[in-house]
Amino acid sequence: MSHHKTAAILVIGNEVLSGRTREANAYLAAQKLFDRGCKLGEISVVPDIQEAIVSTLNRLRDRFDAVITSGGIGPTHDDITMDAVAGSLGVTLLEHAKTLELMASHYGHDKLNDGRRRMARIPDGARPILCDKSICPGAHIDNVYVLAGVPYIFESQLDSILSDFGDSERPFIRREADVEFPESAFAKELERIQLGYRDVEIGSYPRMCGNKPCGKICLSSSNRDALDKAFEAVSAMLEELRNQT
Amino acid sequence: MSHHKTAAILVIGNEVLSGRTREANAYLAAQKLFDRGCKLGEISVVPDIQEAIVSTLNRLRDRFDAVITSGGIGPTHDDITMDAVAGSLGVTLLEHAKTLELMASHYGHDKLNDGRRRMARIPDGARPILCDKSICPGAHIDNVYVLAGVPYIFESQLDSILSDFGDSERPFIRREADVEFPESAFAKELERIQLGYRDVEIGSYPRMCGNKPCGKICLSSSNRDALDKAFEAVSAMLEELRNQT
Numbered sequence: 293m294s295h296h297k298t299a300a301i302l303v304i305g306n307e308v309l310s311g312r313t314r315e316a317n318a319y320l321a322a323q324k325l326f327d328r329g330c331k332l333g334e335i336s337v338v339p340d341i342q343e344a345i346v347s348t349l350n351r352l353r354d355r356f357d358a359v360i361t362s363g364g365i366g367p368t369h370d371d372i373t374m375d376a377v378a379g380s381l382g383v384t385l386l387e388h389a390k391t392l393e394l395m396a397s398h399y400g401h402d403k404l405n406d407g408r409r410r411m412a413r414i415p416d417g418a419r420p421i422l423c424d425k426s427i428c429p430g431a432h433i434d435n436v437y438v439l440a441g442v443p444y445i446f447e448s449q450l451d452s453i454l455s456d457f458g459d460s461e462r463p464f465i466r467r468e469a470d471v472e473f474p475e476s477a478f479a480k481e482l483e484r485i486q487l488g489y490r491d492v493e494i495g496s497y498p499r500m501c502g503n504k505p506c507g508k509i510c511l512s513s514s515n516r517d518a519l520d521k522a523f524e525a526v527s528a529m530l531e532e533l534r535n536q537t
Numbered sequence: 538m539s540h541h542k543t544a545a546i547l548v549i550g551n552e553v554l555s556g557r558t559r560e561a562n563a564y565l566a567a568q569k570l571f572d573r574g575c576k577l578g579e580i581s582v583v584p585d586i587q588e589a590i591v592s593t594l595n596r597l598r599d600r601f602d603a604v605i606t607s608g609g610i611g612p613t614h615d616d617i618t619m620d621a622v623a624g625s626l627g628v629t630l631l632e633h634a635k636t637l638e639l640m641a642s643h644y645g646h647d648k649l650n651d652g653r654r655r656m657a658r659i660p661d662g663a664r665p666i667l668c669d670k671s672i673c674p675g676a677h678i679d680n681v682y683v684l685a686g687v688p689y690i691f692e693s694q695l696d697s698i699l700s701d702f703g704d705s706e707r708p709f710i711r712r713e714a715d716v717e718f719p720e721s722a723f724a725k726e727l728e729r730i731q732l733g734y735r736d737v738e739i740g741s742y743p744r745m746c747g748n749k750p751c752g753k754i755c756l757s758s759s760n761r762d763a764l765d766k767a768f769e770a771v772s773a774m775l776e777e778l779r780n781q782t
Binding site: 312324335336410476479480495499 | 551565569583585613614722728740755
């Protein structure tokens with residue numbers, strides 16, 4: 293199969309929208325996608341509401357090569373992601389026979405209650421995403437990857453699908469330069485450098501060091517040669533500023 | 538004016554999508570909106586690309602009472618949020634006279650370079666959002682609040698607009714119960730409780746404590762009475778489970 297060059301992350305979680313939980317899965321996935329040169333184009337966090345999940349998933353599926361979802365695949369009433377994904381794709385949910393078998397041998401046949409059976413459901417036509425942290429599978433169907441919200445399970449499932457994304461031989465690379473000037477001192481010149489290196493994404497991230505402006509200029513690219521040249525141009529610009537002051 | 542009952546947050550930032558920075562502003566705003574009983578309906582993170590910002594802003598503006606944006610209002614080439622907001626609303630950007638005055642007296646007239654002038658631009662018809670952490674204003678126009686991405690400035694600007702959102706007298710309140718069972722042991726009963734308390738949002742957040750399933754059941758509502766009753770029902774359910782084991 294061809295590897296996804298762009299991706300979006302859809303986080304399903306009232307706990308993030310209510311400020312209870314600081315989102316961690318999208319942050320982890322962003323780093324792993326960067327390291328494989330796969331462009332993460334959007335992160336969206338929506339509530340545990342079927343209509344919100346379906347409409348956001350449809351939008352993201354359409355705009356990006358693939359969508360990774362996080363959350364909402366447990367056994368409780370608020371776990372509706374599998375239903376929403378099936379709805380979005382116009383398929384039904386099926387109990388995955390192999391997962392039921394695994395559950396039966398793990399918990400015992402008599403312990404296969406409704407909650408556990410619920411977690412064995414994946415969309416018709418999906419491939420289960422298995423990992424060694426959970427019996428309950430994620431699901432891959434079309435360009436959607438449905439992963440758990442619990443961080444250690446999310447990470448383990450993510451690792452098992454990452455080879456579908458980008459290329460570990462062509463990662464994005466990042467270089468950063470320390471800045472001890474206000475952004476307004478170099479904004480114009482930095483734009484000139486950016487225009488000269490279309491392959492390189494250049495951002496400026498200011499902060500305060502005590503009462504003095506400081507920060508980082510951050511460059512990233514999958515083209516190492518262009519990155520190094522742009523970085524040299526930024527370094528020369530900063531050196532000249534230092535000489536002027 | 539009437540207070541916004543629902544809101545969305547739009548984070549503009551390549552640094553979040555590339556995994557360089559763990560998003561913090563949406564997390565802070567989520568907590569503050571919760572404490573004012575304002576429902577945060579979506580968080581979206583998009584890149585520093587005008588089309589992405591405009592289309593997402595239009596979508597969110599349409600679905601929620603108000604949108605808070607974070608990031609992209611500095612002087613550098615990647616700071617295009619004000620342009621995008623003006624584009625979304627069909628207005629032009631104007632240099633804000635009072636801000637230019639403040640800048641001139643702070644930096645000196647001769648130090649008002651293009652970068653600084655760029656930061657004094659707000660959409661025509663907008664109210665500047667001022668705070669004591671930055672001379673450069675945010676902007677409030679229609680149902681959009683444009684705030685800085687630098688966290689300490691974001692927080693200060695956010696505090697100055699929060700009274701437009703929800704009502705501090707009617708906050709959402711949260712209660713949590715500790716759980717030492719797998720979710721499948723109580724999923725069905727928890728759904729029954731949820732159906733009895735439509736006013737209360739009930740979520741289950743499992744994790745592992747060593748090699749044993751554990752977690753929290755989290756309840757929130759702006760209705761204290763309903764919250765307390767639902768919490769009692771959950772506590773009774775857990776107590777019964779404990780007596781069974």
